Amino acid sequence: MAGFKTLDTIGSVQGKRVLVRVDLNVPVADGKVSDATRIERVAPTITELSDKGAKVILLAHFGRPKDGPDPKLSLEPIAKATSEVIGRPVGFAADCIGEKASAAIAAMKDGDIVLLENTRFHKAEEKNDPAFTRELAANGDLYVNDAFSAAHRAHTSTEGLAQVLPAFAGRTMQAELEALEKGLGNPAKPVVAIVGGAKISSKLDLLMNLVRKVDALVIGGGMANTFLAARGTKVGKSLCEHDLAQTARQIMIEAADAGCAIVLPVDGVVAKEFKANADNQTVAIEAVPEDGMILDVGPKTVAAINDWIDRAATLVWNGPLGAFELAPFDAATVSTAKHAAARTKAGKLVSVAGGGDTVAALNHAGVADDFTYVSTAGGAFLEWMEGKDLPGVEVLKA
Ligand SMILES: Nc1ncnc2c1ncn2[C@@H]1O[C@H](COP(=O)(O)OP(=O)(O)O)[C@@H](O)[C@H]1O
Numbered sequence: 001m002a003g004f005k006t007l008d009t010i011g012s013v014q015g016k017r018v019l020v021r022v023d024l025n026v027p028v029a030d031g032k033v034s035d036a037t038r039i040e041r042v043a044p045t046i047t048e049l050s051d052k053g054a055k056v057i058l059l060a061h062f063g064r065p066k067d068g069p070d071p072k073l074s075l076e077p078i079a080k081a082t083s084e085v086i087g088r089p090v091g092f093a094a095d096c097i098g099e100k101a102s103a104a105i106a107a108m109k110d111g112d113i114v115l116l117e118n119t120r121f122h123k124a125e126e127k128n129d130p131a132f133t134r135e136l137a138a139n140g141d142l143y144v145n146d147a148f149s150a151a152h153r154a155h156t157s158t159e160g161l162a163q164v165l166p167a168f169a170g171r172t173m174q175a176e177l178e179a180l181e182k183g184l185g186n187p188a189k190p191v192v193a194i195v196g197g198a199k200i201s202s203k204l205d206l207l208m209n210l211v212r213k214v215d216a217l218v219i220g221g222g223m224a225n226t227f228l229a230a231r232g233t234k235v236g237k238s239l240c241e242h243d244l245a246q247t248a249r250q251i252m253i254e255a256a257d258a259g260c261a262i263v264l265p266v267d268g269v270v271a272k273e274f275k276a277n278a279d280n281q282t283v284a285i286e287a288v289p290e291d292g293m294i295l296d297v298g299p300k301t302v303a304a305i306n307d308w309i310d311r312a313a314t315l316v317w318n319g320p321l322g323a324f325e326l327a328p329f330d331a332a333t334v335s336t337a338k339h340a341a342a343r344t345k346a347g348k349l350v351s352v353a354g355g356g357d358t359v360a361a362l363n364h365a366g367v368a369d370d371f372t373y374v375s376t377a378g379g380a381f382l383e384w385m386e387g388k389d390l391p392g393v394e395v396l397k398a
């Protein structure tokens, strides 16, 4: 791959301690991994290094811990899930630095694999703090980044380590960049983007540039509510970041200036509780009750989105249109996914979708294999699409 050092140029790893950044931020339901795609995608890098005699030390984050260690966000169960996917033992150390980490690493034999606890249990990780970088780096001889889906974060484990250790792109990092370049490097127009999901504050800003790259931006899921509220539509108790209304308004102005259509829900499926099979009703978007939450976009919105898909030559999609983990609030996401998959199979659409939950949603709809390309990345993929340099990718350039 041009400009990057990859596993093809890493040389002998026999007996070396290789710190491998992976994205194990996988969807979990009732304590079980509900979609293992991200683990499956990093498996080739892990097994290749292990087969070549490296001590494979996995670094990953899980969720967004607010105040240090949080048992609910421990990676320990994910070590077991990783072991099941790759079919070999994966040890676990209860901290990513300090004695727990160094003792676990000292006990490793060549070819062993150990996962260190959630890097975000240390606030210094997200600050890319040099002292923390030195502590993490002390456990490795080489660094491999296989977490394209976290490459938009300039954190110690995604960026800092590459500054202080010989650094290489893993197989998935390499494959993601090559596939995105191939599918979207010069996209056929019209390009339609669907952005939904729940990570409003971390994805809203990038829409400001995205509207200059696409012909239509369909906004669904939790993301839509902030836009609806910004234009004065009452969204009741829906997930909504009211303090970002001004940014949402600015994005709508930028879109108008760029000639990008903004497509917002015209109806919604509303419930009073965030749980499966909660009593629900479909209402016009102007009629959301004060005590109701929009948990899915409604059928009229789905029809409008599918019309846009019919007009598109290229579709990019991150973020489910509703709370797809909870029936029946998966209906819009499933219907739209099936529609895009059918157009792709018919040779009428290039469809690229990504994101931990988006991939889970496409698998739930049974159509992930019918998309042109499914990335493990959501935010990173959109930032790549936006034309931004990703810190975790840039630092790997030779
Ligand atoms: N209307 C909604 N209200 C609350 N949560 C929603 C809504 N629509 C989607 N979601 C949630 O968004 C989450 C996925 O968002 P996000 O993390 O941004 O996607 P991805 O992981 O694909 O990038 C899912 O857990 C889903 O339940």
Ligand SMILES: O=C(OP(=O)(O)O)[C@H](O)COP(=O)(O)O
Residues within 6 Å of the ligand: 023, 025, 063, 064, 149, 150, 153, 199, 202, 354, 355, 356, 357, 376, 377, 378, 379, 380
């Ligand atoms: O799940 C992720 O991103 P995504 O939800 O955009 O797909 C990545 O693991 C990054 O997580 P973060 O958005 O908490 O930094």
